[in-house]
Amino acid sequence: MKTILITGASSGFGKLLTQQLAQKEQYHIVATMRNTDSSNATVKKELESLHNVDVLALDVTSEEEVQHVTQKVAQKYSSIDILINNAGVFGGGLLEAHSITQVQKLFDVNVYAPLRLMKAVLPSMRQKQDGLIINLSSMLGFFSIPLNAVYCASKFALEALVSGSYSELISKGVENILVEPGSFPTTLYQKSGIKADLSDVTLSYAGWAEQMTAYANQAVYKAIQENQPDPQAVVQKIIDLISMEKGSRPMRNPIDQISGEDFAQKVAHDIESLAQTQMKAYGF
Template identity: 45%
Template sequence: MKKTILITGTSTGFGKLTAITLSKAGHTVIAAMRGTTGKNEAVAKELSTLPNIDVIELDVTSDDSVNQAIQQTLAKYGHIDVLVNNAGVSGFGITEGYSIDQVKSMFDVNFYGVLRTYKAVLPAMRAAKNGLIINLTTGASGFALPFMVPYMASKFAVETIAEGIQSELKPYGIENVTIPSGVYPTEMVNGTKAGLNADLGDIVATYGENATEPFNQMGSALFGKMAEYKMNPQTIADGILALVEMEKGTRPLRFPLDAVAQGTDREFIQARADIKAKWAKNYGFKL
């Protein structure tokens, strides 16, 4: 069955590729992005020329923008079957080197942006007793790396939404899934899309080689493995398509797509689920 799917952050990277992939599969795609008449006007026009794609203005940091985009979509199509929360921003640097305002900006996109779309789309999904929400997160979504703490914290917070809300939404036939993606050569990673990096240069400078050496080693390892395993962003778009077309009730809570992890992400996710089940049993309730 062909679905109506709204994707955030479709101007670049996974979002744009996913919009094209889902439209080619025959689904109706609402390609949401900010700046459709400004900085992203060219890509908005490009996507608009493709079959099954309807471009819409949406800024995930604005309550009004999110609500207006969702209501506009519902008015035109009558329902939203799938929401893909792809919009996000990366960031690197010493944790102490981040100002509180910079961290707030990170969370406004990566966490509050997701919460805004959930709140905007859930009333219609609950009324229809049907829906799927897919969230792009990071890594195995359960452990953190140095020099990426605010970014990973914002993504782990999205994991918390998805894990906790799953039981709340079950009576309404709504599923949600996270995709811990790993490292891929997109604009977010290669530097062509500006990130929210540590902004307190004087503090960063005091760390000197204690930060620069391990940061460079980690970066070399990540980028080296990305090249070694020929990480292709199309894998994420294809994974989202697979989730969309899975039979309802069979979708996993977490759907990792990281070849470099060599299965350790799936092991971690399963172990975490097993321990949580034991914990809930010990407390005397079922999740």
């Protein structure tokens, strides 16, 4: 049986994925989340009632906890075969209105945390020349938009870490890939997130930020209502990737039911094509 470690499993894609992978006999699922003794105690109990599911407390921003949990799982199940870096946090607000501390907090969850988990599991994956890491990015890892520059930057960074290391790791038998959802009705947008915290700067824009935020929220809500994107599509995409033969998985896997699948695939294809053209120009 393969062991799958999922971060951010208390809600959204992580919880759905845990529930559906638990139906498959060939996996041990280790679902991780924060606050298992408080706000997430109920969901912990719910997921632990499923077949082959363990729930462990994990704050992905803590190096100590990442090391403790990954070592504990590896000792219990001999190895971590698949890592799903799903934990993430949303943000919003004017770029200028973010303190550097606030930017660092957002990057700690969306960039450094997946990297921490990668570095924790890669030595054993490389040793056995086998492993799969799936990182939840975003279509906003391709495009940056007003009032979301910091969040988009975190996803740009994740895209760069994965795409740049892909060839390094595939040579060692490890696939490190991306799943890039568009907007889906999950709890990510409902949580407070890590947002612009310099209110005096926001105020100095004389209401522009508030007007744009209201407009953007309304536009996204309308697009979701009209297109009814189904989070299950993202979960199924991940399950399908897990089931694919080693070496056949695409590095980028965009999925956007609002802009359309053809558009999403074209973006990924064009970026890859342009990257290959540049690399060839430099003799690689």
